[in-house]
Amino acid sequence: MKILHLLYESMGDYFGMGGVGTRAYEIYGRLKDRHDITLLCKRYPGAEDREIEGLRHLFVGAESRSLTRTFLSYAFHAAGYVRQEGEKFDVIIEEFSPAIPTFLNFFRERPVVLQVQGYAGRLYFSITQFTLQPFFFWNICGRCSIPASYLSMKTPRKGSSSAVGSIRRLYQTG
């Protein structure tokens, strides 16, 4: 299987790496021998396309020491990459983060799997304390709309109601 994973954080990332990256390396380290895996990561100062841990890494977006600029630039360029190269992959994986609005669901031609383990929901909302900083404002809006927009694009199938339920539970308790 040819897998493209939009992994916004990677090993050696100038901005650090948390659970999303750790999880991806653990999983793909076990799949890489039988599957073709490409990790599309956010560019950071000094990043160069290369293999890390035996996994192909491509870095897109602006090289900046500003995390906000890096995230938004990554979202724009990652979506552009999927538009141009997405057909070469069997399946595309997107880590859900409202800070990285790729809107893949609006132009996907390949199956997109949305992973939502990074969702912090109401807790994050309380941390930001309704700050009016535009980036936080976008984050909050994104958390309220992006996963639902993926679900709304989905053709109803057996079992899809449970996925909707999972997203709703995340809104309520996340």
Added chain:
Amino acid sequence: MACGTPVISSSRASLPEVVSDAGLLFDPSDKTALGELILAALSNEGLRRELSAKGLKRAELFSWEKTASGILDSFRRALEGGP
């Protein structure tokens, strides 16, 4: 849990699903609740032993191999157009 250390965990996001009854859960917005659970664990050796035993058993349910296999299954279902 895998180390046999008593676990006190936030009750948010996926943590309750992972910890289940093998740890003590607290609302992360409630500092008092966290403090009370820490004190309870520190002052009660029986509770610590119970949590340690439950944690070790619970941890056996999880492995990266199982996770990778489950993730791959979900990718295959996506490819086949399933939920």
